[in-house]
Amino acid sequence: MSDTHTGALNHQFDSLEQQYAAANMGMWAFIIQEILFFGGLFGAYTVYRNEYHDAFVAGSHHLDIGLGTFNTVVLIGSSLTMALAVRCAQQGRKEGIFRWIIGTMILGAIFLGVKVIEYTEKYHHHLIPGPGFIWDGPDPGPMKIFYSLYFCMTGMHALHMVIGIGIMLWLLPKVRRGIYTNDYYTPIENFGLYWHFVDIVWIFLFPLLYLIGGRHH
Amino acid sequence: MSTATAAPPATNGHGETENFLTAGYGFKTWLLTLDHKRIGLLYLGCITVVFLMGGFFAGMIRAELMTPQGDLVGAETYNKMFTLHGVLMIFFFLIPSVPAVLGNFVLPIMIGAKDVAFPKLNLLSWYMYASGALLALLAMVLGGVDTGWTFYTPYSSTYANGYVALVVVGVFVNGFSSILTGLNFMVTVHKMRAPGMTWFRLPLFIWAQYATSMIMLLGTPVVAITLLLVVLERVLHIGIFDPRYGGDPILFQHMFWFYSHPAVYIMILPGFGVVSEIIACFSRKAIFGYSFVAFSSLAIAVLGFLVWGHHMFTTGQSMYASMVFSFITFFIAVPTAVKIFNWTATLYKGSISLKSPMLYALGFIGLFLIGGLTGLFLSTLGTDIHLHDTYFVVAHFHYVMVGGMVMAFLGGVHFWWPKMTGRMYPETLAKISAALVFVGFNLTFFPQFIMGYLGMPRRYHTYPPEFQVYHVMSTAGATVLGLGYVLLIAYLLWSVYKGPKAPANPWAAKGLEWNIPSPPVVTNFDTTPVVTWEPYPYEQPEEHPSDSQHAYPKKQEEHLV
Numbered sequence: 056m057s058d059t060h061t062g063a064l065n066h067q068f069d070s071l072e073q074q075y076a077a078a079n080m081g082m083w084a085f086i087i088q089e090i091l092f093f094g095g096l097f098g099a100y101t102v103y104r105n106e107y108h109d110a111f112v113a114g115s116h117h118l119d120i121g122l123g124t125f126n127t128v129v130l131i132g133s134s135l136t137m138a139l140a141v142r143c144a145q146q147g148r149k150e151g152i153f154r155w156i157i158g159t160m161i162l163g164a165i166f167l168g169v170k171v172i173e174y175t176e177k178y179h180h181h182l183i184p185g186p187g188f189i190w191d192g193p194d195p196g197p198m199k200i201f202y203s204l205y206f207c208m209t210g211m212h213a214l215h216m217v218i219g220i221g222i223m224l225w226l227l228p229k230v231r232r233g234i235y236t237n238d239y240y241t242p243i244e245n246f247g248l249y250w251h252f253v254d255i256v257w258i259f260l261f262p263l264l265y266l267i268g269g270r271h272h
Numbered sequence: 273m274s275t276a277t278a279a280p281p282a283t284n285g286h287g288e289t290e291n292f293l294t295a296g297y298g299f300k301t302w303l304l305t306l307d308h309k310r311i312g313l314l315y316l317g318c319i320t321v322v323f324l325m326g327g328f329f330a331g332m333i334r335a336e337l338m339t340p341q342g343d344l345v346g347a348e349t350y351n352k353m354f355t356l357h358g359v360l361m362i363f364f365f366l367i368p369s370v371p372a373v374l375g376n377f378v379l380p381i382m383i384g385a386k387d388v389a390f391p392k393l394n395l396l397s398w399y400m401y402a403s404g405a406l407l408a409l410l411a412m413v414l415g416g417v418d419t420g421w422t423f424y425t426p427y428s429s430t431y432a433n434g435y436v437a438l439v440v441v442g443v444f445v446n447g448f449s450s451i452l453t454g455l456n457f458m459v460t461v462h463k464m465r466a467p468g469m470t471w472f473r474l475p476l477f478i479w480a481q482y483a484t485s486m487i488m489l490l491g492t493p494v495v496a497i498t499l500l501l502v503v504l505e506r507v508l509h510i511g512i513f514d515p516r517y518g519g520d521p522i523l524f525q526h527m528f529w530f531y532s533h534p535a536v537y538i539m540i541l542p543g544f545g546v547v548s549e550i551i552a553c554f555s556r557k558a559i560f561g562y563s564f565v566a567f568s569s570l571a572i573a574v575l576g577f578l579v580w581g582h583h584m585f586t587t588g589q590s591m592y593a594s595m596v597f598s599f600i601t602f603f604i605a606v607p608t609a610v611k612i613f614n615w616t617a618t619l620y621k622g623s624i625s626l627k628s629p630m631l632y633a634l635g636f637i638g639l640f641l642i643g644g645l646t647g648l649f650l651s652t653l654g655t656d657i658h659l660h661d662t663y664f665v666v667a668h669f670h671y672v673m674v675g676g677m678v679m680a681f682l683g684g685v686h687f688w689w690p691k692m693t694g695r696m697y698p699e700t701l702a703k704i705s706a707a708l709v710f711v712g713f714n715l716t717f718f719p720q721f722i723m724g725y726l727g728m729p730r731r732y733h734t735y736p737p738e739f740q741v742y743h744v745m746s747t748a749g750a751t752v753l754g755l756g757y758v759l760l761i762a763y764l765l766w767s768v769y770k771g772p773k774a775p776a777n778p779w780a781a782k783g784l785e786w787n788i789p790s791p792p793v794v795t796n797f798d799t800t801p802v803v804t805w806e807p808y809p810y811e812q813p814e815e816h817p818s819d820s821q822h823a824y825p826k827k828q829e830e831h832l833v
Contacts, residue, residue, distance in 0.1 A: 067387035067464070069800060077389040077463040084455045088493050095497035095527055099512060102523055185508040196517035203510035207501065 063239045075241050082245040086252045089215075093256055096208050100263065103204065107197035112268030114201035117182075119173060123265040126169050127257065133162035134254045141247040147237035153230045159250065160223050163216050170213050177202070208260055215253045222246055291694065291791040306391035307794060311398050312376030313692065316685075318402060319365050319373060320761065325409075326360035327754065329353045334716075334750040337743045342733045350733035351418035352434065358421025363443050364405050366673055367535065369681045370542035371488070372401070372453055375481050377692055379457060381785040381792065382475050384466025384801045389459040397449040397456070404446030411435035411442065420731065422528060425513035425521040429505040437506050440499045447496045450538075454488025457481055466784070468803035475783055475807055476565050480545025483569035487534040487541075487576060495531030498524065522587050529580035537576040539673055540640070541569055543680030544611055547633045550683050551615050553781040554630035555622025558808035561614045568607035575604045585656045594653055601651035608644055612637060627779070628702035632683030635710045639675025643668060646721065661731075664724025667717045675713055682709070682760065689764065690774030694791040697767040701759065708756030715749025782809055 068074040104111045136158040143151030174183075181189035184203040192198070226246060229235065235243055292309045295301070302310060332353050336344040345353065380388050388394050411417060417434040419427040428436050461474070461482050502524070504510045511517030513524045544565075552559050559565055581589060581597035615637060624630070646668040650656050659665060690696055719742035724730075728739045735743070777786040784801055785792075 065391075066795070067385065067389065067391060073463060077459050080462055081390060081393075081455060081459045084458055084489055088451055088455065088489050091490055092493035092497050095494045095501075098527065099501070099523060102520070103512075103518075106520075107518060184510040194518075196511065196519075199511045199517045200519055203504075203512050207504070207510075211497075 063234075071239065078241045078245060082248050086248060089252060093208075093211065096204065096211065097259070097263075100204050100208065103197070103200050104263075104267070107194065107200065108268075110194040110197035111201050113192060113194070114198055114205070115265060115267045118205070118265050119176070120265050122169050122173055123261055126166050127261050129162050129166050129169070130254050130257050133159050133166070134251055136162060137247050137250045141240075141244050144235055144240035144243040145237055149230060149233050149235070152235060152240075152243060153227065156223050156227060156230065160220055163220050163223075167213060167216060167220075170209065174206075177206075205264055208264065212253065212256050212260060215256070219246075219250055219253055222249070289789060290793065291789065292794045293694065293791050295794050304395075306387070306395055308376050308380050308388050308391065308394060309692070309792065309796075311394050312373050314398050315368055315372040315376060315401070316692075318398075318405065319368055322360050322364045322405060323757075326357050326365055327757065329357035329360070331750065331754060333357060334747040336733055337735070338747050340735050340737045340740055345733065347733055348418060348433070351420075351731070352416035354731060355417050355420055356412055359408060359417075359439060359443065361673075362421055362535075362539070363446055364401075364408065366539045366677055367446075367450060368401060368453075369677065370546060370684060371457070371481060371484055371538070372397075374477075374546065374681070374684045374688060375453075375457060375484075375542065378688055378785050379478060379481055380460060380464065381788065381796050382478055382783060383461065383464060384469050384784050384797065384803065385460065385464035386795045386797065386800075388456050389464055390456050393452050393456055397452040400445050400449035400452070404442040404444070404449065407442030407445065408439050411438035414438070422532070423499065423502055423524075424528075425502065425505065425524040426515075428502055429513055429521075432506060437503050440503050440506075444496055444499045444503075447492045447499070450488045451492045451496075454485035454492070458485040458489060461485075466801050466803055470803075472563065472566070473803055473805070473807050474566075475545075476548035476559060476562070476569075477542075477545035479566040480541045480543075480548070480569045483573035484538050484541045486570075486573045487538050491531040491534040491538075491577070494527060495535075498527040498531070501527075522584070522589070525584055525587060526580065529583045530577070533580040533583065534573070534576040536669075536672070537572055539677050541572060543636065543640075543677045544569060546680045546684035546687070547615065547636050549781075549783070550629045550633040550687050551618050552808045552810060553687070553779050554627055554633070555619050555624045556810045557618050557622040558806075558810055559614065560617035560620075561610070562807060564610050565614050568610045571607040572604060575600060575607070579604060579651075582651050582656075585653060586660045598651050598653050602648065605644065605648060612641060612644075626703075628697075628699060628706050629683045629687035629779075631703060631706040631710075632679050632686065635706065636676060636679040636683065639671055639679060639710075639713065643671030643673075643675055646671065659724060661729055662724035663720040663728045663730055666730050667720035667724060670717045670720075675717070679709070682706075685764070687779070688785070689767070690778045691785055691790045691792070693768050693771075694774050695767045695771035696774045696778065697771055698763050701763045705756050705760040705763070708752055708759065712749050712752030712754070712756050716746050716753055717749070719743075719745040719749075782807075 064071055064074060068077070136155045140152050140155035140159065143149075143155060177183060181187055182202050184199050184206060188195075188199050188202070190198045223246070226242060229242075292307055295307075296305075302314065305311060305314075332345070333350070336342065336350060336353075338344075342350065376388070376394070380386070411434070415434050417428075417432075417436050417439050419432060419434075419436060423436070423440060428440070461478060465474075501510075501512055505513050511519045513519045513521050515521065548559055548565060579597055579601045581593055582601045585594050585598075626634075646664070650659055650665060650668060686697065686702060723739045723742040726739070728735055728742075774790045776789050778790075779786075784797075784803070787801070788796060
């Protein structure tokens with residue numbers, strides 16, 4: 056029965072409108088689920104930041120604010136290119152969708168590249184939580200927790216970006232084949248929602264990890 | 273609907289109507305199916321296997337506890353047994369039981385849909401469930417875990433023996449199966465209802481499933497990330513739950529119970545839904561106070577997120593936090609009691625027939641009542657200090673989970689069995705089995721209330737001799753209970769091949785699933801039904817389209833198009 060889909064309408068739906076509404080709601084429900092998923096990490100962060108405030112400030116000062124700011128700008132830019140891709144989809148401009156998705160992928164890749172530079176630097180300073188973690192300053196234990204949270208939160212965020220880039224790679228040939236028109240572009244729009252969500256997670260991560268406690272004192 | 277046709281349903285060459293079971297044979301047609309009904313049956317097969325394995329461990333536990341000394345197994349093996357019993361029964365049997373089996377099978381039909389909103393996602397959920405279960409199974413074969421099903425740190429991190437990471441990853445993967453199922457059902461209920469199927473015409477089973485989906489969607493991701501942190505803690509020693517680095521093992525308990533207390537309601541709310549359907553059908557009355565029963569499901573789902581701290585009264589959490597948690601826990605008893613009272617009011621002056629699904633439903637009410645009320649003993653701060661971590665707690669949650677959810681699940685399986693398989697099961701054997709389960713269950717777990725109150729702690733393989741009489745009673749009860757389950761599985765399997773053919777509506781029940789043949793055709797409905805009646809129209813049988821035993825297809829065309 057699954058092979059008898061005609062065009063873009065799947066067998067279980069009565070109309071394209073119903074299918075669009077279901078897919079859209081499904082994506083929002085998925086994003087709510089993601090908020091709770093990251094919420095566990097943000098909860099742990101809140102608890103330990105209150106408990107070990109000084110260690111968290113010291114750890115935060117050790118992060119590269121320049122690279123963090125650069126990445127924030129890159130990621131906001133990628134949200135813009137993604138929004139433009141959705142706009143082109145609404146207007147049925149196939150070439151536009153293709154171009155802006157490529158742009159989004161490039162910006163996403165730049166973000167991940169910068170992240171690799173940051174992680175490598177942490178590795179050389181023995182700040183990867185695990186048996187090799189070394190911190191000479193005060194509070195080595197809480198500092199390890201700060202870096203555990205830093206790597207869990209940014210790592211989980213980066214994983215979402217990698218998945219996002221994978222989905223874009225999967226979308227591109229379909230865009231090229233002209234599957235998406237101004238009547239049917241649900242996957243592009245829903246992927247846009249996902250990408251914006253991943254951006255927003257970073258908008259919270261950046262100040263919470265890089266900017267706490269003021270930079271000069 | 274565009275595909276409306278007056279042609280008779282296709283036949284399979286034996287003069288029988290083709291249905292979803294005969295639509296294709298062979299493994300591939302099952303393993304690649306997108307049909308919600310087949311996926312439901314795939315889940316049924318898997319959870320039955322898990323139930324038997326979990327039951328085996330329960331049997332070993334009860335056998336060991338026959339005598340005060342540890343003469344069957346040692347402490348470590350015993351720890352592994354109760355851990356695997358808990359992990360299998362909770363994560364891989366109870367949580368998917370009603371939602372994934374019965375929900376998958378009847379939810380789309382009940383709302384007049386051809387399938388769930390995302391059939392591929394539905395199949396993916398089953399694969400995730402199966403792979404999670406296989407990972408847990410692999411860990412069992414390699415040597416098991418001894419942390420308890422709750423994976424409390426530091427048992428699961430610093431002091432862990434066995435394959436904690438493997439089991440935890442299995443539960444993590446299974447968690448995403450649960451999230452995706454919840455997401456799928458939630459969107460399906462919102463977007464796939466047939467014309468005229470308004471929110472307040474939905475069967476109460478759907479309301480219960482909807483509330484359950486809310487919990488699955490909002491709670492499971494938190495335990496998923498928590499378990500991921502445990503794996504990292506175990507593998508890399510990242511320190512988040514390790515006191516050596518200033519980490520807090522209690523934080524794990526908070527994050528774990530934030531999901532796992534709501535998960536307790538995943539393990540009972542769908543059961544409420546099943547019982548509502550059965551009670552209405554076998555007392556031939558509409559459910560008393562429909563909207564109260566519907567909203568009480570949502571109230572339980574919401575309040576369920578605010579009570580996790582009642583698992584932690586003895587951990588040293590703030591006294592004031594404990595008082596708030598205790599109060600909200602008491603408050604949950606209100607919507608729960610609303611349900612019990614409304615079911616009893618439905619029974620009042622109903623024309624009750626004691627068919628086997630009804631026996632399970634009535635058993636459910638009695639046992640769940642005991643389970644629920646003893647929960648109030650435990651939510652009382654003072655008494656909980658005495659009862660915490662004793663057999664009283666074990667008896668309490670078994671009364672809710674087994675006496676409640678398993679009874680409801682079995683009731684639902686019997687109720688919808690003719691629809692699922694197209695066959696009737698032997699009613700007399702079913703009644704005997706229901707009686708064995710009820711008696712065996714009470715004999716197993718009631719003595720545990722007493723010994724728990726007297727101070728027998730849980731999770732020990734040896735105990736002082738004065739508790740032996742209760743343990744012997746409990747083990748005897750478990751034997752009767754096991755006999756009941758084995759009998760049940762045997763006659764249900766027999767009925768699949770040899771049972772008499774089931775009519776479309778053997779119980780003269782209301783609801784869209786009884787308007788279509790047993791078993792249903794692949795697309796459920798030839799034409800999308802239009803609903804013009806209120807839910808549970810048992811009291812006006814003559815006017816309602818689904819009153820006939822042979823409502824399909826003639827009646828359906830008259831009334832539903």
